[in-house]
Amino acid sequence: MNNNVRSYKAQKVLERMGKKLNRQMVGSLAACVHCGMCTDACHYVLANPGDVTYAPAYKADKIRKLFKRHFDWTGRVIPWWVSAKSVYTDDELEELKDTVFGKCTNCRRCSINCPMGVDYATFNRMARGLLVSVGVMPEGVAVVSKDQWEIGNQMGVLKEDYVDTLEWLSEEMEAEHSDPKATIPIDKMDADIVYSINPREVKYDPRTISDAALIFYAAGEDWTMPSEGWDMTNFGLFSGDDDLGGAVAKRLYDKVTELRGKTLVISECGHGYRSTRCEGPNWAKMNVDFVMESSVDTMLRYIKEGRIKVDKSKNTTPVTFHDSCNNARSCGLTEEPRELLNLVCSDFREMYPNRAENYCCTGGGGAMSMSEYTPQRLKSAKIKADQLKATGAEIVVTSCHNCVDGLADLIKHYKLGMQVTQLVNLVANALVIEKKVAVPVGEVPAEAEALAGRKILVIDDEPDIVTFISAILEDNGATVFKAYSGDEAIAIAQKEKPDMMTLDISMPGKSGIEVFEELRSLDDLKSIPVCIITGKPELRKLIYDRQVLPPEGYLDKPITEEGLLVNVRKILELVHEK
């Protein structure tokens, strides 16, 4: 077939595999008896009945055959019986990539159903790491890994943008509560709590930061956020790169040590919690001598100790809870979020199955960064969609940022009409802050009037960004229409005739540049002002090269609330003056 000539990369993969085989790995590689108990545990299988290539045992055999052929005596003596086979070509490595990255989210649901104790996700992760080490990986994995290696966080948020965001959130909170203590302290030494977050919070969801800050303030906590080493997520868990895992964890641990923090609180993120609290010390080869806990534990403790007061009548919409796989199956964090939910919500409805048996949000294992596998991810999400729908809840709560994205995407795809939120948002909303809350109430309506009566169309293929921009505009009184593609945008614009539009340039299918040109060429739409929003400033020139009127505004990602509002107001004022 291949005359036993092995490509350089294939040879390196096999050489490196030998170094990765510890007792846990070998136990899982050797123990499978192909009983099929894992098959129905996998959401990919359930959504693709009849397609054996999704069965965990089948996927595992793609890796197992290499182990058998090169490291297990059975493969040397009776290779034909134990299906021992090697790998020779770069094409075979690409095929393996599509299996280990594209057909499994490493959710570990198959593991809890295995009578032999096979932990498929563990060696699937190993296989991912082997491929990454020779440069074979989905593009999104490369992008995110490089950002986290070199910038220090998964989303490439620069230090100045991170610090700016914290400062405006801090100023906002201080002004709202008219209290100089209502701030976000940065790099404060000897604080009782060092709070670490997911970069998604800075880039797309800063309200989770301000809500957490409000809770710390209400509890009278001595806390701080680090200016560097603040990312508690770890793409090494997803990419299988233990070196990245160790580097990221060490940066975080070193910073807490430098600040002499007593407890590291990890905001709500499943893989971040598992990576930081459970796996990180091993990857980083460090002893960690401070306490690490999930913010769910922190918030629950504050209520139990009477440090904050909550009123569950403030959260009356029916909610259900989605267990993050990493929190529930890998770390056992199942009861604390439910206890907290029942303290801050009046109508909690359990989802079935739940806790360690729960199905993956289908966005886990880094799946949200691998756009080439989106169709099969969304198809497999049917299982989760059915689970959500059966609860009858209007809001799904989860303690994981990855799950927020995965759930939001499938809710949109299956038109479930549900909202996704986190415990920190519900706790902050239920807070009873006597006296201090009463002061700024008079000011809120004035702020909310800024865009009152304005109709704004938000166009972006990323649901996170649409949600972020929409929330800011709606809070300021605007009526917002949302479009996730070019065609949808033009249809909505023609129907609703908005006062202005925000438009992302980089969208799959019809690009923002094409949409912009089309909008400008349609008589009924060409006078509607457009604010271009993009994460790729190098594309700016392409817009101005068009033979049409230039856009009325331009904003680079990451967007800040302040920057967005200034631009939107300016554009609307200019049009009004005309």
Place this chain on the structure above:
Amino acid sequence: MSESLKIGNTTFSLQIGDIADLEVDSFVFCAQNDLKLGSGFGTAITIRGGPSIQKELNDLAPIKTTEVVISSAGEMKSNYIIHAVGPMFMEEDTEGKLKKTVENILKKADEANISQVAFPAMCCGFYGVPLELSADITISTIAEYLKGQTAIKEISLWLLDTREYEPFQARFAALGQTVKEAL
């Protein structure tokens, strides 16, 4: 955390910090063959420097492994960016290619009359070259180059964190000892 020594007329130092945010004549970016800035330090260059840098690179791409090109640094604090394609992902002859890449960076800097060159941990992290190997080859190649004629006044190695700093510090200390003994 930093240390330095003098070789000939050139100051050679070790620092911790963000290489893409320095007021320095030039800094090195570990590029890919297509010279697309991409993510990581590429994100920082794109955001802080503006779109002109990628545009300039598009006219220079592609380049081969060990080759080096210089671009302006747009609106960044530096004057130039030295884009160098080093070995990546355990490719064959990593050591030889890394040495050649570092040599080419220094030659190119001299040709362009660049007075300061800031290096990252060459090809480590995402590209997978082990820190110890990178430290050994980068530091020894720079030291060797500085024995000859050069107009470069300052060479600095910028490491991201203590994890990167420690292996470089060990190799740097050994070089310092050699330089002291040679005096």
